[in-house]
Amino acid sequence: MPSPSSEVHSIDVSLGDRSYKIEIGTESIDTFSDSILASLGDLTHALVIADAAVENPWAMTIASSIAKQKTPSGDDIRVNLIAVPSGETSKSIGQLDTLWQWMLESSADRRSVVIAIGGGVIGDLAGFAAATFTRGIRFIQVPTTLLAMVDSSVGGKTGINLPTAKNMVGAFWQPSLVLIDTSVLSTLPDRSYISGLGEVVKYGVIDDAPFFEWLEANAGKLLDRDDNAVRYAIAESCRSKANVVGEDERETSGRRAILNYGHTFAHAIEATAGYGQVLHGEAVAIGMQMAAHLAIELELCDAELLKRQTALLKACGLPTTYAAADPDAMLPVMKRDKKVSHGNLRFVLPERIGSVTLLGDIKEPNVTKAILACC
């Protein structure tokens, strides 16, 4: 009987010559250097870029186990490690410049490989540094927050913020491998972990009714951070995201937009609350509630969907209402959303559990009503 920690989920992201694997285990960090060598046979130089909060022990453990490995010709593998200050403000041109200079000083070349260890901030920043250094070097994602494990580490969107515009500069740059060890979540605060569950529930609604049912039955285990349940939820989430990204890698066909379910409302909640007040996954949970209300109003789905979504979000410890929601403040933000074309309000709306549709030309009074329904 294998121990729970020996079970590793492996998921393929199929993108032609940019395809890669996502490996999800528990207490698997000691095997990361083997996985890295197996999938990037010619590794000679690793550039480990870590969030300062996970430098010790996670990033140092990975860096030292890579340093013990040899290249195929028996040479030592060079490893450089840099810690980046935690927080969204590190997704800046200043930090990017620091990384570029550090890569240069570390004698990085086109065969060097970036290993990003941290949450979405580090994945986006280090991924963009990899995308741009000598016009692009390989990189590996080692996500350490639940949000990064189920969302930001998969799909190849990298980038930084401008002072007044989030994610405004970046590149599509797929990782060569994504390595997930759920043990690193042990140091993640509850609020951040639960916020990540907001994105997990999202996948059930947009793409996967059986997974939604599994979540209804297993929300308690997820809240208790049961290893088997957490690995399964991450694996199913990554599978959904990989499928969507495989169909629309560069957000050109519209399919990838379904990943934004709840997000037009969520971005407006985050912006009007002041960034950091409401965590992203919490805002997504409330945003999905607003979207479901809007879908009922437009007769796209029945009230049963909202009832099940509400119950599941609550069972995951997520908010389902937001007393401070102010349509007059939120609507202007929604109209400026990158995904809105020429002021035409478009939303990803549920039709049934497991299926959503993208609808344009939504009238403002309907949006206002949906927001007020969640106050």
Ligand SMILES: NC(=O)c1ccc[n+]([C@@H]2O[C@H](COP(=O)([O-])OP(=O)(O)OC[C@H]3O[C@@H](n4cnc5c(N)ncnc54)[C@H](O)[C@@H]3O)[C@@H](O)[C@H]2O)c1
């Ligand atoms: N590229 C994409 O497709 C994509 C998708 C979604 C979000 N994002 C981006 O991701 C970012 C948000 O990601 P996030 O929520 O992971 O935030 P984050 O990277 O800021 O991490 C949240 C906090 O947790 C700390 N932390 C990380 N791992 C930890 C651990 N194991 N134990 C203890 N503390 C830990 C960090 O230091 C930070 O303070 C945003 O910048 C967002 O734009 C990108």
Ligand SMILES: [Zn+2]
């Ligand atoms: Zn999100």
